[in-house]
Amino acid sequence: METLIQQILNGLVIGSVYALIALGYTMVYGILGLINFAHGDVLMVGALTALQTMMFLMGVAPGMSPIAMLTIALMVAIPVCMMIGFTMERLAYRRLRNAPRLAPLITAIGMSFLLQTLAMIIWGRNYHTFPQLISTTPMQPIEGVFVTPVQIFIIIASALIMIGLSLLVNKTRIGRAMRATAENHRVASLMGVDTNAVIAFTFVIGAALAAVAGVMFASNYGIAHYGMGFMPGLKAFTAAVLGGIGNLGGAMLGGIVLGLVESLGAGYIEHMTFGFLNSSYQDIFAFIILGLVLIFKPTGLLGERVSDRA
């Protein structure tokens, strides 16, 4: 029983991070029909920039309170990622908007590897220890179940961000413009929406979410390195597909569900396969889910968009 509750808790934590990343994928996909492969790597840049800032702050003002330090680190990481998102869209994706459909996809893959290589040049190949600014001492709300303040922070922060994003998309002027552009570029621009600006804005917002998710991810696991964005990026994409790509609520739901499945799966796989497979197979759950969803319900849990635009 304790294992079950523990795994559900872990699943919720990692699931909320996936959900944040998935939102970035799904927003861009909803508007452009493009899978931004480099999204996971924006997360990595966010985490490493935050790490760099913290290191700097620790050197300059060693007595600074952890919360202030984390806030400043985020204040640096978020704009940096926003810049990257904006630049990617401006320099590469915008020019390829009317290109054959493989072109933007291949560019996105190139972008992803470019970011990784640049990060490798700047930060080296090593794994860096990510400072644990929020306490990681586990508490025991229930006997045998451990939860750390970082995990609580992650769940609460991502819930708040998701609420904020829903308000942005559903209640504001720019949100309406985003929805209109997702529906139909040309008609939206005839209605006076500056679609280029809206698309750039979407990239920027997605990148900001990725930056936050990156800091969360690195805080949770305590490490950061140049390739850390790849797996969460891939899984978040799975989450976006699971929820129904292009659908914001779906991305959130998909992220949580994927996190739960993954951590429950990792916890019980040894029992299920009689010890043949162990928790090092954790990463395959995301892909199995992706495969199953695409076979049986390609529109995802909440999606109405048909997968084949033809």
Add this chain to the structure above:
Amino acid sequence: MNELVSAVPWLGKRNPMAARWLIIILAIAAPMVAMLFGRSWVRILDFALLYMMLALGLNLVVGFAGLLDLGYIAFYAVGAYTFAFLASPHFDVHLPFWVVLPLGAAFAGMAGIMLGFPVLRLRGDYLAIVTLGFGEIIRIFMNNLNYPINITNGPQGINGLDSINLFGWDLARNLQVTEDFSINSLFLYYYFFLACVVGSIIFIQRLQISRIGRAWAAMRDDELAAKAIGINTRNLKLLAFSMGATFGGVAGCLFGAFQGFVSPESFSLMESIAVLTMVVFGGMGNIAGAIVGAFALALLPEVLRDVAVPLQQTLFGHVLLDPEVLRMLLLSLAMILMMLLRPAGLIPARARYAHPENLHRSAAK
């Protein structure tokens, strides 16, 4: 061949016959020239030929059928591991090369079909992710299937694979022609691989102008229209997948036998991306493009090691970027810039009906 011939700068358009002979002579003389720079360069050429096979196979999937496959290296891995299981001391099974090669090809082809089924109805971008995931799954299994039963020997990989043995003629041994003249085994491998590549080229060229190849092109350019004129896109996608995978499997078998050991490290995502870059760089949907791209990018890391490192040392006094980083940087930039500036690649594929005579020939059959 014709595409390759006309891609030869200057000579190709003026004197195709001379260009053709130039290519043939270059292909045959390449290892001898490479030998002047040292034995390791011959080895590099051997690997370049393997990459050519991979690029040709991936070009079939990406270029001809328009399906973006990011896990292509997984089929390479299936081929290589099949060889490792069936021809090494690991299980103490030593089947002859001619038995293992078709088996490796068949397993890879089946893996292609297995992967193809779930993704049949999907658009290109989903396909990319699913294939990427498939590549990762294969890698995770290769890394972890050493417990509780040791199948793949985990991250250490499998050692001591048998060499290629053509009817009693072992390619791993130097061929003793006369008493004091022998042909190095690397040369033997080179010519054997060259023969395989040439065979693949001929096969793929015939395939491209066949009914299947034309159906693929139609499907790639407009799937809806292709369906409307009665093309069974599902089966053709499956066929493209499994056929591309078969090429990967064959190349994998050759790779395993040539290198003598296999480990999961050789089949990382980066390799898939590298092969994709070869196809994109050379020109999608174009046999000559795949060959030129594979050749250029397979040689790139070695050239970087020999040129970029000393160059950096003289310019900056120390090595700023090591060759591996530089390779990744150039590959990713190549992908982005090619798509932005020259989306058709170095050697753009010709319009489909540039060879009406070929169409008639295949129609007459």
